[in-house]
Amino acid sequence: MPNLEVDGAVLVYDDEGPRDGDGGVPLVFIHGWTANRHRWDDQFAHFAGGRRVIRLDLRGHGESTGAGVRTVGELAADVVALLDHLEVDRFVPVGHSMGGMIAQTLVLDHPERVERVVLVDSISRMTYSWARGLLLAVSTLLPFKLFVAVNIQRAFAPGYPKEKIREYIDASAATPREVVMTCYGAMRAFDVLDRVGRINAPTLIVHGYHDIQLPLSQMLRMANAYPDAVVRIIDAGHELPVEKPAELTAVIGQFVTLPAA
Numbered sequence: 001m002p003n004l005e006v007d008g009a010v011l012v013y014d015d016e017g018p019r020d021g022d023g024g025v026p027l028v029f030i031h032g033w034t035a036n037r038h039r040w041d042d043q044f045a046h047f048a049g050g051r052r053v054i055r056l057d058l059r060g061h062g063e064s065t066g067a068g069v070r071t072v073g074e075l076a077a078d079v080v081a082l083l084d085h086l087e088v089d090r091f092v093p094v095g096h097s098m099g100g101m102i103a104q105t106l107v108l109d110h111p112e113r114v115e116r117v118v119l120v121d122s123i124s125r126m127t128y129s130w131a132r133g134l135l136l137a138v139s140t141l142l143p144f145k146l147f148v149a150v151n152i153q154r155a156f157a158p159g160y161p162k163e164k165i166r167e168y169i170d171a172s173a174a175t176p177r178e179v180v181m182t183c184y185g186a187m188r189a190f191d192v193l194d195r196v197g198r199i200n201a202p203t204l205i206v207h208g209y210h211d212i213q214l215p216l217s218q219m220l221r222m223a224n225a226y227p228d229a230v231v232r233i234i235d236a237g238h239e240l241p242v243e244k245p246a247e248l249t250a251v252i253g254q255f256v257t258l259p260a261a
Contacts, residue, residue: 001063006081009258010065013037013082016048023051024256025090025115031055032077032121033099033183034148036062039096042245043252054091056082058099061178070181072098072190075183081111088226096241097214098183101190107201116202117251121238123214124222125193148180157210157237168239170177171208194244196225203229204255206248208236230255236257241248 003012014037017023027047029040037044037055058075059066067076069075077101094113095103100122107114122153142150152169172180203226207219216233223231232251236243 001118003064004082004085006059006078007066009059009068009078009213010064011056011059011066011078011082012063013052013054014044015052015086015176016044017050017052019052019066023187025092026054026088026254028079028083028088028091028093030093030095030099030102031054031058031061032099033096034061034152034175034180035096036171038062039095039239039241040194043094043249046249046253047256052088053171054083054088058102061172061175062182066179067178068176069186071168071183072101072104072186073109075186076102076109079106080110086214089113090115092116094120094252096120096123097238098187101192102186104192104196104199104252107199111201113201114201116204116256117199118206120206120248121126121208121211121214121219122242123204123218124196125191125218126219128222144177144180145173148175151185151213155213155238157208157235157243160237160239161241164194164242168208193222193225196222199226200228201256203257204232204252205229206232206234206240208238208240208243208249210236211238213238 001012005011031039036057047137093103100119107117149169152172183203205223223229234244240248
């Protein structure tokens, strides 16, 4: 498996599809908290038939090594290092949840390199009511595996197969505790809501109607701040890439093939 050593971490990645550029600039798929690059299996396989596609396991996740981080910006720096290594200049970041926070960081810090942006079940600022903030704070005191299980269980819409949810819980719980908890803190501190109005790149925002991890109301607040955003709502929970893979793939496909402005 190809990998790259970056600042004390070894990042495992996939890089497939044609290099001639006829299908458009590369798509870079970025997974979310406690997940791994295989969250994008459906989308990656679909788009690799016509354009270059890249995905990675973020540091400490999946098959990548590395300690946790203090900020989402540190994870974004890893993505930039990988793209520099692969000699990719222009690209389209496609980020899910925490990956969407990374995608927003990339376009804000490197606007000249991002052609357009796709945000899946993500937000620009995490905000809580007093009661929900207290509940989240208490949840961090739970035994680690229970903490992970509670958070992953609630990410799926009612009716999603329980055996599949158990598989995702087991995979997430295999992520080192230090990585899980520091990334959790980095997400809670993430706030670019006052800056996204500067983003000129066309943006697709796709959200699950039943998402209670990052509620629809918060996404709509973010979407309203974007100067050029298309919003699509899908009947799913927080895990759109695996809950409704075909629908998500189709929506992304329509957006990335739109003529450039």
